[in-house]
Amino acid sequence: MTWIIPISIFLDQISKIWSRDFLSLNPINIWFIKLTYAQNTGMAFGMFKNNAFLLGIFSTSAICIALLFREWYLKKEKSKLFDLGINMVIGGALGNMYDRIRIGYVVDMVYVPHFAIFNVADSFVTIGGIILAIYFLWRSKHD
Structure with missing residues (x-):
């Protein structure tokens, strides 16, 4: 389900263009x-405002960790629910990281x-995270 990543980035960027215009x-x-239309120079709930360098390092690290976790976990166990959730998180994170790199802030x-x-x-990250939580809760009950 890696197709979710470019679709989430596309939908995010189209919505941000529409928002701006x-x-x-x-x-x-x-x-x-x-x-x-709002320009967010921070992250969730406005934390770390005007600190693009720190947020860039944080975003890049989080995406790399998620990609490595996805590859490691999917080799171990094939799960469409896990794949859906993790790819939504990665796609959403990449959409916001693209904004930070390109324009120095995230459009909300x-x-x-x-x-x-x-x-x-943000919605992709949140919904993907909820899907992952449901998956891991369900899995822990059935192990």
Whole structure:
């Protein structure tokens, strides 16, 4: 399922272009969610703002570890659920890393009041992480 990686990067980048070109001028409110344009120089919840070098090292390290873990684990056990989750995490992480390298910040566009502002790449990382958690919980119950 490595095809998920380029698809997640593509969807993330298209949404960021749309956000920059359209939402920066015309934010959209949908119920309690606001679609808008924001430049995030930090990481999750704004941590490490304006520290591109540290975030670049952190992102690169995390992606390398995830790739190595994926290769090691898939040689040991074939699991479509694990493969789906890990590739979603890697694709999302690469989408945000691409922004950091190319423009020095990550474009965010989905604002949930009292929570956070995030993007499609963040969603891939989060959903992939949930899938991995479900997989490992299920596996621990059946070993």
